Amino acid sequence: MFKIPLIPAEEIGYHLGLIVPPEKAKFFYNVRTSSEKPPAGYGTRIYDPKYQPNKAFKKLGIPLTLTIKPIAQFNSAKKLLAYLKQIENADKDALLCFHHGTLVDDASRDWGHVVVFDRLIKGKIRIVDPDPQDPKWGLVTPQKMFEAMKKHGEKRSAGVWTLL
Numbered sequence: 001m002f003k004i005p006l007i008p009a010e011e012i013g014y015h016l017g018l019i020v021p022p023e024k025a026k027f028f029y030n031v032r033t034s035s036e037k038p039p040a041g042y043g044t045r046i047y048d049p050k051y052q053p054n055k056a057f058k059k060l061g062i063p064l065t066l067t068i069k070p071i072a073q074f075n076s077a078k079k080l081l082a083y084l085k086q087i088e089n090a091d092k093d094a095l096l097c098f099h100h101g102t103l104v105d106d107a108s109r110d111w112g113h114v115v116v117f118d119r120l121i122k123g124k125i126r127i128v129d130p131d132p133q134d135p136k137w138g139l140v141t142p143q144k145m146f147e148a149m150k151k152h153g154e155k156r157s158a159g160v161w162t163l164l
Helices: 009-015 022-027 053-060 077-089 100-104 142-152
Strands: 066-070 093-099 112-121 124-129 136-140 159-163
Touching: 009 053, 053 066, 077 112, 077 142, 077 159, 093 100, 093 142, 100 112, 100 142, 124 142, 136 142
Parallel strands: none
Antiparallel strands: 066 159, 093 112, 093 159, 112 124, 124 136
């Protein structure tokens, strides 16, 4: 069994290149800010080699490895669903990265987002979303998640992130 050190999410985020808008800086102890929204939106910069998760995990003594299966490797929502079934059956942990506005049908949310993949229920994907403005779990269709991942794109790390 792993012994994962107790490290604040904010510190992990810092090592993943977290950037927030200036008005959100008050919620953090040590954070980078930018008045201009970065190309992938506010949040982490894991697509930048300087902020790769596995480098951060090693530096912080976290015994995990993150593997990203980019959305470009799935040619349909059906393939995405099949892969998530494999993850669930193997009892693995995964995160899903996608374009937030596309998933929630809100064009004003033009940024990337990451949620926890919980399980599959009656052909739908149950996600856990720690969003401070709207924390929840919810069910989304594989087609909707596939479209949101495609919109965010491989260059912005959209896809399925597994943690081992």
